[in-house]
Amino acid sequence: MKQLLLIDDDERLAEPLKTFFSQYDFELLSQTHPIQALEFLKQHSVDLIILDVMLPEIDGFETCRRIRQFSEIPIIMLTARGDVMDRVVGLELGADDYLPKPFEPRELVARIQNILKRSASRTEPAESIYFQGLVIHAQTQQVIINERPLELTSAEYRLLLLLASQPDKIHSRDEIMQELNGIDADIYSRAIDILISRLRHKLKPLQAIKTIRGRGYQFILEPGH
Numbered sequence: 001m002k003q004l005l006l007i008d009d010d011e012r013l014a015e016p017l018k019t020f021f022s023q024y025d026f027e028l029l030s031q032t033h034p035i036q037a038l039e040f041l042k043q044h045s046v047d048l049i050i051l052d053v054m055l056p057e058i059d060g061f062e063t064c065r066r067i068r069q070f071s072e073i074p075i076i077m078l079t080a081r082g083d084v085m086d087r088v089v090g091l092e093l094g095a096d097d098y099l100p101k102p103f104e105p106r107e108l109v110a111r112i113q114n115i116l117k118r119s120a121s122r123t124e125p126a127e128s129i130y131f132q133g134l135v136i137h138a139q140t141q142q143v144i145i146n147e148r149p150l151e152l153t154s155a156e157y158r159l160l161l162l163l164a165s166q167p168d169k170i171h172s173r174d175e176i177m178q179e180l181n182g183i184d185a186d187i188y189s190r191a192i193d194i195l196i197s198r199l200r201h202k203l204k205p206l207q208a209i210k211t212i213r214g215r216g217y218q219f220i221l222e223p224g225h
Helices: 009-020 036-044 060-068 084-092 106-122 153-164 175-178 185-203
Strands: 002-006 027-031 048-052 074-077 097-100 130-132 134-137 143-144 149-150 210-212 216-219
Touching: 002 009, 002 130, 009 027, 009 074, 027 036, 027 175, 036 060, 036 149, 048 106, 060 084, 060 175, 074 084, 074 106, 084 097, 084 106, 084 185, 130 153, 134 153, 153 175, 153 185, 153 216, 175 185, 175 216
Parallel strands: 002 027, 002 048, 048 074, 074 097
Antiparallel strands: 130 134, 134 143, 143 149, 210 216
């Protein structure tokens, strides 16, 4: 049974979701205070986090940022207004998906299943991939840059693996979206740009990803050993 953590100050939301999720073999844990939730996550392992934006003490964006300092657990953010900029900010901070409130529980389950399925069924190269200054260990999903471990979110890792597995190929936004599906079409172009920008920043000082105007993105690191 997969364990999920709901971080939401609305205590009325947790109980009906717990009952509903149990039909899909999900156990839902809940925290109403983000600071306590952060401490919980440092001591316990869960498979996915459902994180509300509107929280006491610190908001969901800051909570997401702090989670990403020590964990790459998939995060679905709940946005009360469904505002596009809220979604973009969440993606910039490392969230994997978002869902506007109010939402249908079945849609939330579908998004959770989608994220967990992508993680479980992801096609990995049989061996490690080596470039100048960069190594991707496919079996452990560990990335090493200039002999130091690189922390990536699940979306960033999938994007890096997609590009690095086919060096020199130009990947269009549509192709990238097909691989990283889950983000709505109304902001997908912006979301891909955000992911590319975040990945480029983390790969510094390596210049690994080239923008091909009007066509997409290309991985250009030289092979290594």
